[in-house]
Amino acid sequence: MGIFSRFADIVNANINALLDKAEDPEKLIRLIVQEMEDTLVEVRTSSARTIAEKKDLVRRVNSLKEESEEWERKAELAISKGREDLAKAALLERNKAVEVVDELQLELNKLEEVLSRLSAEVSQLQEKLNDARARQKALIMRHKTTSSRLKVKQSLYDSSTEDAVSRFERFESKLNELESEVESYDIGRNRNLADEINDLEREDEIDKQLAELKARVNKKS
Known part of the structure:
Protein backbone atom coordinates (compact mmCIF):
# COMPACT_ATOMS: atom_id res chain seq x y z
CA MET A 1 0.00 0.00 0.00
CA ASP A 158 -35.60 35.06 12.87
CA SER A 159 -39.13 35.95 14.10
CA SER A 160 -37.83 37.32 17.41
CA THR A 161 -35.61 39.77 15.50
CA GLU A 162 -38.54 40.89 13.37
CA ASP A 163 -40.60 41.43 16.54
CA ALA A 164 -37.80 43.50 18.09
CA VAL A 165 -37.51 45.66 14.97
CA SER A 166 -41.29 46.12 14.90
CA ARG A 167 -41.33 47.20 18.56
CA PHE A 168 -38.49 49.63 17.90
CA GLU A 169 -40.39 51.17 14.96
CA ARG A 170 -43.53 51.53 17.12
CA PHE A 171 -41.48 53.25 19.83
CA GLU A 172 -39.96 55.62 17.24
CA SER A 173 -43.43 56.43 15.92
CA LYS A 174 -44.68 57.15 19.46
CA LEU A 175 -41.69 59.40 20.10
CA ASN A 176 -42.48 61.36 16.93
CA GLU A 177 -46.01 61.84 18.14
CA LEU A 178 -44.76 63.15 21.51
CA GLU A 179 -42.35 65.56 19.80
CA SER A 180 -45.15 66.82 17.57
CA GLU A 181 -47.36 67.34 20.60
CA VAL A 182 -44.61 69.41 22.30
CA GLU A 183 -44.16 71.53 19.18
CA SER A 184 -47.91 72.09 18.92
CA TYR A 185 -47.86 74.12 22.13
CA ASP A 186 -45.79 76.80 20.39
CA ILE A 187 -48.34 77.26 17.61
CA GLY A 188 -50.48 80.42 18.14
CA ARG A 189 -48.66 81.36 21.34
CA ASN A 190 -49.01 85.16 22.02
CA ARG A 191 -45.80 87.11 21.66
CA ASN A 192 -44.72 88.92 24.82
CA LEU A 193 -42.88 92.21 25.24
CA ALA A 194 -39.45 90.57 25.41
CA ASP A 195 -40.03 88.82 22.05
CA GLU A 196 -40.99 92.11 20.35
CA ILE A 197 -37.96 93.98 21.79
CA ASN A 198 -35.65 91.19 20.64
CA ASP A 199 -37.08 91.51 17.14
CA LEU A 200 -36.43 95.26 17.18
CA GLU A 201 -32.84 94.72 18.28
CA ARG A 202 -32.23 92.20 15.50
CA GLU A 203 -33.80 94.56 12.93
CA ASP A 204 -31.68 97.45 14.19
CA GLU A 205 -28.53 95.37 13.82
CA ILE A 206 -29.46 94.47 10.24
CA ASP A 207 -30.05 98.16 9.39
CA LYS A 208 -26.66 99.04 10.83
CA GLN A 209 -24.90 96.35 8.76
CA LEU A 210 -26.76 97.52 5.63
CA ALA A 211 -25.60 101.14 6.15
CA GLU A 212 -21.99 100.02 6.54
CA LEU A 213 -22.23 97.96 3.36
CA LYS A 214 -23.60 100.94 1.38
CA ALA A 215 -20.80 103.16 2.69
CA ARG A 216 -18.12 100.72 1.51
CA VAL A 217 -19.70 100.40 -1.91
CA ASN A 218 -19.96 104.22 -2.37
CA LYS A 219 -16.37 104.67 -1.26
CA LYS A 220 -15.15 102.21 -3.90
CA SER A 221 -17.20 103.99 -6.59
Whole structure:
Protein backbone atom coordinates (compact mmCIF):
# COMPACT_ATOMS: atom_id res chain seq x y z
CA MET A 1 0.00 0.00 0.00
CA GLY A 2 1.40 3.42 -0.98
CA ILE A 3 1.78 6.40 1.31
CA PHE A 4 -1.15 8.30 -0.14
CA SER A 5 -3.65 5.43 -0.08
CA ARG A 6 -2.74 4.69 3.53
CA PHE A 7 -2.82 8.37 4.44
CA ALA A 8 -6.22 8.77 2.77
CA ASP A 9 -7.62 5.86 4.79
CA ILE A 10 -6.41 7.39 8.06
CA VAL A 11 -7.70 10.88 7.28
CA ASN A 12 -11.05 9.69 5.95
CA ALA A 13 -11.60 7.55 9.04
CA ASN A 14 -10.92 10.49 11.33
CA ILE A 15 -12.96 12.94 9.28
CA ASN A 16 -15.95 10.58 9.16
CA ALA A 17 -15.71 10.10 12.92
CA LEU A 18 -15.62 13.86 13.51
CA LEU A 19 -18.46 14.53 11.09
CA ASP A 20 -20.58 11.95 12.90
CA LYS A 21 -19.97 13.94 16.08
CA ALA A 22 -20.66 17.25 14.28
CA GLU A 23 -17.22 18.54 15.23
CA ASP A 24 -15.85 21.98 14.34
CA PRO A 25 -14.60 22.10 10.70
CA GLU A 26 -11.55 24.03 11.93
CA LYS A 27 -10.65 20.94 13.92
CA LEU A 28 -10.94 18.88 10.73
CA ILE A 29 -8.49 21.18 8.94
CA ARG A 30 -5.99 20.97 11.80
CA LEU A 31 -6.45 17.19 11.89
CA ILE A 32 -5.66 16.81 8.19
CA VAL A 33 -2.47 18.86 8.54
CA GLN A 34 -1.49 16.90 11.67
CA GLU A 35 -2.09 13.57 9.94
CA MET A 36 0.07 14.67 7.02
CA GLU A 37 2.85 15.73 9.39
CA ASP A 38 2.67 12.46 11.33
CA THR A 39 2.64 10.40 8.13
CA LEU A 40 5.64 12.31 6.80
CA VAL A 41 7.61 11.67 10.00
CA GLU A 42 6.69 7.99 9.94
CA VAL A 43 7.67 7.57 6.29
CA ARG A 44 10.98 9.36 6.80
CA THR A 45 11.72 7.11 9.76
CA SER A 46 10.93 4.07 7.60
CA SER A 47 13.15 5.47 4.85
CA ALA A 48 16.01 5.89 7.33
CA ARG A 49 15.69 2.23 8.35
CA THR A 50 15.63 1.17 4.70
CA ILE A 51 18.74 3.24 3.95
CA ALA A 52 20.52 1.64 6.92
CA GLU A 53 19.51 -1.81 5.65
CA LYS A 54 20.80 -0.92 2.19
CA LYS A 55 24.16 0.15 3.60
CA ASP A 56 24.41 -3.11 5.50
CA LEU A 57 23.68 -5.08 2.31
CA VAL A 58 26.28 -3.10 0.39
CA ARG A 59 28.88 -3.91 3.06
CA ARG A 60 28.01 -7.62 2.92
CA VAL A 61 28.13 -7.65 -0.90
CA ASN A 62 31.53 -5.95 -0.94
CA SER A 63 32.83 -8.32 1.73
CA LEU A 64 31.63 -11.40 -0.20
CA LYS A 65 33.13 -10.07 -3.43
CA GLU A 66 36.47 -9.72 -1.68
CA GLU A 67 36.03 -13.23 -0.29
CA SER A 68 35.30 -14.69 -3.75
CA GLU A 69 38.34 -12.91 -5.17
CA GLU A 70 40.43 -14.36 -2.31
CA TRP A 71 39.19 -17.90 -3.08
CA GLU A 72 40.00 -17.26 -6.73
CA ARG A 73 43.57 -16.33 -5.76
CA LYS A 74 43.86 -19.45 -3.59
CA ALA A 75 42.61 -21.67 -6.44
CA GLU A 76 45.26 -20.19 -8.73
CA LEU A 77 47.91 -20.83 -6.08
CA ALA A 78 46.78 -24.44 -5.67
CA ILE A 79 46.98 -25.02 -9.44
CA SER A 80 50.46 -23.51 -9.54
CA LYS A 81 51.51 -25.98 -6.84
CA GLY A 82 49.97 -28.93 -8.63
CA ARG A 83 47.15 -29.33 -6.09
CA GLU A 84 44.11 -29.66 -8.32
CA ASP A 85 42.05 -31.02 -5.43
CA LEU A 86 42.63 -27.86 -3.40
CA ALA A 87 41.96 -25.72 -6.46
CA LYS A 88 38.57 -27.41 -6.93
CA ALA A 89 37.70 -26.88 -3.24
CA ALA A 90 38.70 -23.22 -3.47
CA LEU A 91 36.58 -22.76 -6.59
CA LEU A 92 33.57 -24.29 -4.79
CA GLU A 93 33.96 -21.75 -1.98
CA ARG A 94 34.33 -18.96 -4.51
CA ASN A 95 31.13 -20.06 -6.26
CA LYS A 96 29.23 -20.13 -2.96
CA ALA A 97 30.28 -16.55 -2.25
CA VAL A 98 29.31 -15.47 -5.78
CA GLU A 99 25.85 -17.09 -5.39
CA VAL A 100 25.26 -15.24 -2.12
CA VAL A 101 26.40 -11.99 -3.76
CA ASP A 102 23.87 -12.53 -6.56
CA GLU A 103 21.09 -13.11 -4.03
CA LEU A 104 22.04 -10.06 -1.99
CA GLN A 105 22.27 -7.99 -5.15
CA LEU A 106 18.66 -8.86 -5.97
CA GLU A 107 17.61 -7.73 -2.49
CA LEU A 108 19.68 -4.58 -2.92
CA ASN A 109 17.98 -3.80 -6.22
CA LYS A 110 14.56 -4.17 -4.59
CA LEU A 111 15.58 -1.89 -1.73
CA GLU A 112 16.79 0.74 -4.18
CA GLU A 113 13.42 0.60 -5.97
CA VAL A 114 11.61 1.01 -2.65
CA LEU A 115 13.83 3.96 -1.68
CA SER A 116 13.31 5.60 -5.06
CA ARG A 117 9.54 5.24 -4.73
CA LEU A 118 9.60 6.48 -1.12
CA SER A 119 11.70 9.48 -2.09
CA ALA A 120 9.22 10.48 -4.81
CA GLU A 121 6.21 9.99 -2.52
CA VAL A 122 7.84 11.88 0.36
CA SER A 123 8.54 14.80 -1.98
CA GLN A 124 4.89 14.83 -3.12
CA LEU A 125 3.64 14.58 0.46
CA GLN A 126 5.95 17.41 1.55
CA GLU A 127 4.59 19.62 -1.23
CA LYS A 128 1.00 18.82 -0.23
CA LEU A 129 1.84 19.51 3.41
CA ASN A 130 3.41 22.88 2.55
CA ASP A 131 0.33 23.75 0.49
CA ALA A 132 -2.00 22.65 3.31
CA ARG A 133 -0.10 24.74 5.86
CA ALA A 134 -0.23 27.78 3.56
CA ARG A 135 -3.98 27.38 3.05
CA GLN A 136 -4.83 26.44 6.64
CA LYS A 137 -5.17 30.01 7.98
CA ALA A 138 -7.13 31.14 4.93
CA LEU A 139 -9.56 28.21 5.24
CA ILE A 140 -10.08 28.81 8.96
CA MET A 141 -10.68 32.53 8.32
CA ARG A 142 -13.16 31.69 5.56
CA HIS A 143 -14.99 29.36 7.90
CA LYS A 144 -15.20 32.01 10.63
CA THR A 145 -16.41 34.63 8.15
CA THR A 146 -19.00 32.28 6.66
CA SER A 147 -20.21 31.27 10.13
CA SER A 148 -20.62 34.95 11.08
CA ARG A 149 -22.55 35.67 7.89
CA LEU A 150 -24.76 32.66 8.54
CA LYS A 151 -25.58 33.94 12.03
CA VAL A 152 -26.49 37.35 10.58
CA LYS A 153 -28.71 35.75 7.94
CA GLN A 154 -30.39 33.60 10.57
CA SER A 155 -30.98 36.68 12.73
CA LEU A 156 -32.52 38.58 9.81
CA TYR A 157 -35.02 35.81 9.21
CA ASP A 158 -35.60 35.06 12.87
CA SER A 159 -39.13 35.95 14.10
CA SER A 160 -37.83 37.32 17.41
CA THR A 161 -35.61 39.77 15.50
CA GLU A 162 -38.54 40.89 13.37
CA ASP A 163 -40.60 41.43 16.54
CA ALA A 164 -37.80 43.50 18.09
CA VAL A 165 -37.51 45.66 14.97
CA SER A 166 -41.29 46.12 14.90
CA ARG A 167 -41.33 47.20 18.56
CA PHE A 168 -38.49 49.63 17.90
CA GLU A 169 -40.39 51.17 14.96
CA ARG A 170 -43.53 51.53 17.12
CA PHE A 171 -41.48 53.25 19.83
CA GLU A 172 -39.96 55.62 17.24
CA SER A 173 -43.43 56.43 15.92
CA LYS A 174 -44.68 57.15 19.46
CA LEU A 175 -41.69 59.40 20.10
CA ASN A 176 -42.48 61.36 16.93
CA GLU A 177 -46.01 61.84 18.14
CA LEU A 178 -44.76 63.15 21.51
CA GLU A 179 -42.35 65.56 19.80
CA SER A 180 -45.15 66.82 17.57
CA GLU A 181 -47.36 67.34 20.60
CA VAL A 182 -44.61 69.41 22.30
CA GLU A 183 -44.16 71.53 19.18
CA SER A 184 -47.91 72.09 18.92
CA TYR A 185 -47.86 74.12 22.13
CA ASP A 186 -45.79 76.80 20.39
CA ILE A 187 -48.34 77.26 17.61
CA GLY A 188 -50.48 80.42 18.14
CA ARG A 189 -48.66 81.36 21.34
CA ASN A 190 -49.01 85.16 22.02
CA ARG A 191 -45.80 87.11 21.66
CA ASN A 192 -44.72 88.92 24.82
CA LEU A 193 -42.88 92.21 25.24
CA ALA A 194 -39.45 90.57 25.41
CA ASP A 195 -40.03 88.82 22.05
CA GLU A 196 -40.99 92.11 20.35
CA ILE A 197 -37.96 93.98 21.79
CA ASN A 198 -35.65 91.19 20.64
CA ASP A 199 -37.08 91.51 17.14
CA LEU A 200 -36.43 95.26 17.18
CA GLU A 201 -32.84 94.72 18.28
CA ARG A 202 -32.23 92.20 15.50
CA GLU A 203 -33.80 94.56 12.93
CA ASP A 204 -31.68 97.45 14.19
CA GLU A 205 -28.53 95.37 13.82
CA ILE A 206 -29.46 94.47 10.24
CA ASP A 207 -30.05 98.16 9.39
CA LYS A 208 -26.66 99.04 10.83
CA GLN A 209 -24.90 96.35 8.76
CA LEU A 210 -26.76 97.52 5.63
CA ALA A 211 -25.60 101.14 6.15
CA GLU A 212 -21.99 100.02 6.54
CA LEU A 213 -22.23 97.96 3.36
CA LYS A 214 -23.60 100.94 1.38
CA ALA A 215 -20.80 103.16 2.69
CA ARG A 216 -18.12 100.72 1.51
CA VAL A 217 -19.70 100.40 -1.91
CA ASN A 218 -19.96 104.22 -2.37
CA LYS A 219 -16.37 104.67 -1.26
CA LYS A 220 -15.15 102.21 -3.90
CA SER A 221 -17.20 103.99 -6.59
